[in-house]
Amino acid sequence: MRLQRFLASAGLGSRRACEQLIVAGRVRVNGRVAALGSRVQPAADRITLNGRPLSTQRLTYGALYKPVGYTCSNRDRHAEKLAIELLPKDWPRVFSIGRLDRDSEGLLLVTNDGELAQKLAHPRHKIPKTYEVGIRGSLTAAEMERLQKGMTIGGERMVADRVFGVRPAGETSTFQMVLSQGKKRQIRVMLAELGHEVIRLKRLSIGPINLGDLKPGKWRLLNDQELAKLSRMG
Structure with missing residues (x-):
């Protein structure tokens, strides 16, 4: 198998992060500094990171x-x-x-x-994530449409896949929001643009996996x- 795949299976992070470890010269195979793209046989080769022997872990x-x-x-x-x-x-x-x-x-x-x-x-896989959102105030139909059509904030285009299930409760509202973009603090940023403070944010699902x-x-x-x-x- 490729060395970066072995490092990832040893719990050292994503394959890209493991490639950086190799490029930095921190990984050795049988005593020699490894090169990016090297292939290894985990059962036969001695693979080390910063001098520490590595082995694959059970995948969890x-x-x-x-x-x-x-x-x-x-x-x-x-x-x-x-x-x-x-x-x-x-x-x-x-x-x-x-x-x-x-x-x-x-x-x-x-x-x-x-x-x-x-x-x-x-990002290319656009895996949908569903959130339950609580805000101060009421979310109007026009605001729902704007969230789903998208908005540009700070030079970044942000859009919600779907907004639904609005439930007003006095001075607050709760609804569900589906995103596949995953921008940093995207829900909070988009709702702040509409003048709403998020008072609760709970992720309900990631793709097919539900809470x-x-x-x-x-x-x-x-x-x-x-x-x-x-x-x-x-």
């Missing part, structure tokens, strides 16, 4: 309900709480596919399959059917 795929207040990062010295710390201690090193900001909650997919993670995160009845801070392993659907999307 999970769904986590990230609560508000947790940061989606494996390392962040400024973060009080990391979402990854909610997972079992005996899991291999995993990372999230995409992110949720600290003030958002809901579905987060985690894995140590760097190749699949890179495919799913690539379901998971509770905040809890996790589950993906089943074979879900993995097959994700693989087809990537």
Whole structure:
């Protein structure tokens, strides 16, 4: 197999991140500095990163309900709480596919399959993600149309695939919003452009994977059917 694929299967990140490790000269195969595009035989070759031997880990795929207040990062010295710390201690090193900001909650997919993670995160696949959004004020039909037609904010074109299920409740409203773009803080930015403050943002699904009845801070392993659907999307 190609060296960068092996590194990804060893839990070192996406294939692109692994390519950067190789280019930086940090990876050796049988004592020699590896070249990008090298092929390896994991059972026979000695592969090291910064002198540390590597081996493939069991591939793990999970769904986590990230609560508000947790940061989606494996390392962040400024973060009080990391979402990854909610997972079992005996899991291999995993990372999230995409992110949720600290003030958002809901579905987060985690894995140590760097190749699949890179495919799913690539913008060209336009994997839809569904969110439940709570705002101050009421969302009008004209505003729904504007969100779905798109808007240019700060030089970036942002558009929602679908906005539906508006439920007014006094001075607030709740609705669902589907995105396939994945711009940074896109929902908050688009609604701020319309003059609405987001008071709750919860991700309900990523492609075919649903949050379901998971509770905040809890996790589950993906089943074979879900993995097959994700693989087809990537």
